[in-house]
Amino acid sequence: MNEFELIRHYFTRPVSHTRLGVGDDAAIFSPRQGYELHVSVDMLVAGRHFFPDVDPYKLGHKTLAVNLSDMAAMGATPKWVLLAAALPTVNQDWVADFARGFFALADRYQVDVIGGDTTRGPLTLSVTIIGETPHGCALRRDQAQVGDDIWLSGTVGCAAIGLTYRQQQLSLTPAEQHHALMALEQPEPRVALGQALLSCAHAAIDVSDGLLADLGHILQRSGGLGATLWWDQIPVNPLWQHASWFKPEWALAGGDDYELCFTAPATARQAIVDIAHRVGVPVSRIGQVEAAHTGTVVLDTHGQPMPIERTGFDHFATS
Secondary structure, eight states, X not given: OOHHHHHHHHSOOOOSSOSBOBTBSSOBOOOOTTEEEEEEEEEEEBTTTBOTTSOHHHHHHHHHHHHHHHHHHTTOEEEEEEEEEEEXXXXXXXXXXXXXXXXXXXXXXXXXXXEEEEEESSSEEEEEEEEEEETTOOOBGGGOOTTOEEEEESOSSHHHXXXXXXXXXXXXXXXXXXXXXXXXXXXXXXXXXXXXXXXXOSEEEEOSSOHHHHHHHHHHHTTSOEEEEEGGGSOOOTTTTTOTTOOHHHHHHOOOOOOEEEEEOGGGHHHHHHHHHHHTOOEXXXXXXXXXXXXXXXXXXXXXXXXXXXXXXXXXXXX
């Protein structure tokens, strides 16, 4: 099967809001009047971002999910994606399962696949995603304000535990394995939550590299603000919250959570609780934005600062 047969057989699907999709030199689409476009790209490299032996269906899901999460962080509605893939060989069973996982999620969010590229090379996957928000309404990283509450969706630390387990550095029960590996391999993008937060949040980001690192981007982009987080309010899966082996670092800096961290005024607290109930995503108020240019302080259950050795994932670290 050559490149064009591969694309035609596995990655060409009918489109719903695109004038011209896969099959030409470029796609043709039109944004809606009164809306702005959002464009983001993510790359996943075997051995760096995922294990080479991961289930291809789950990898297809995650490849799109991490990009949908970028749209969620801006409150955008995802509309179009382009997929580029370097494959060591054309294993049709592997490609078929990958495509099923990818398109299952694309269909859920009514996203059109409108183009991309394939070549032979080390297993690498890259998605460019395009979404839209009403003009001037997008959530951004640079709009946090002093006194804002800091909120977090879902739980954090599960994916880091899954990674540690896959690296054979941790033993887990079957139930623990299930939750940890689901978080690592099939994250759930918080698209509906992000869209609903357009009405009340000031700033937002998705937690991909670690809670502290990603919150730090909001603080830095918003003028070098500080933050105080309360460790006992940071949501962790009850399965291991009180386990003797649990490391706070997994929740604070582990990454790959794809939850939304966002700031909002205190006056929006009830609205946020109502939104969370409506979209079916739990949220926790975990801290407050401060004026001091001191970064982020995490207070333990006794109100004392916790030592922080690592804030998040470094894509260029050698270990």
